[in-house]
Amino acid sequence: MAFLLTGCVPQTKNITKTPIIVRQSGGQGLLIAECADKNYLTNIASYIIEGTVTKVESKWNDEKTSIFTYSDLSIDNYLKGDSLPDDKIQIITPGGVVGDIGQAVEDQPIFHQGKKVKIYLQEVNGEFEIVCGRNGVEETEKAGLANPASQSCIEKGGSSFAT
Numbered sequence: 001m002a003f004l005l006t007g008c009v010p011q012t013k014n015i016t017k018t019p020i021i022v023r024q025s026g027g028q029g030l031l032i033a034e035c036a037d038k039n040y041l042t043n044i045a046s047y048i049i050e051g052t053v054t055k056v057e058s059k060w061n062d063e064k065t066s067i068f069t070y071s072d073l074s075i076d077n078y079l080k081g082d083s084l085p086d087d088k089i090q091i092i093t094p095g096g097v098v099g100d101i102g103q104a105v106e107d108q109p110i111f112h113q114g115k116k117v118k119i120y121l122q123e124v125n126g127e128f129e130i131v132c133g134r135n136g137v138e139e140t141e142k143a144g145l146a147n148p149a150s151q152s153c154i155e156k157g158g159s160s161f162a163t
């Protein structure tokens with residue numbers, strides 16, 4: 001006696017999520033006086049996110065004529081805008097250092113691995129950019145400060161020390 005079992009097994013797709021790419025060009029924050037105004041940044045931004053920089057790497061382009069820095073960010077919080085399909089973005093900025101050669105580009109945000117940041121993003125035609133270049137990025141944790149009293153001292157023009 002033989003049994004024939006039939007049924008339906010739903011197919012699952014192995015979906016690989018790729019981070020949202022944010023391409024940044026140079027100089028735009030210096031052209032608009034309003035870029036220093038947080039209300040302007042907030043109104044223009046489609047998204048305001050807080051996150052942690054997980055990786056920073058600079059590389060030559062294929063022609064070896066320009067250096068670009070690739071900064072990966074894990075999104076911790078959305079302050080404005082709906083959640084993105086993946087809570088990771090990659091920000092590509094012109095400039096960086098590869099070996100002994102550095103290329104600086106005006107008005108670019110500089111990201112540091114492990115830092116927490118707030119970023120004002122604008123979506124235009126399905127592509128993302130940082131509003132007002134470096135003015136659209138804020139570090140949300142100060143580096144190298146032992147405690148809030150040190151921060152207060154520095155903000156008042158003093159020097160902080162530890163013994």
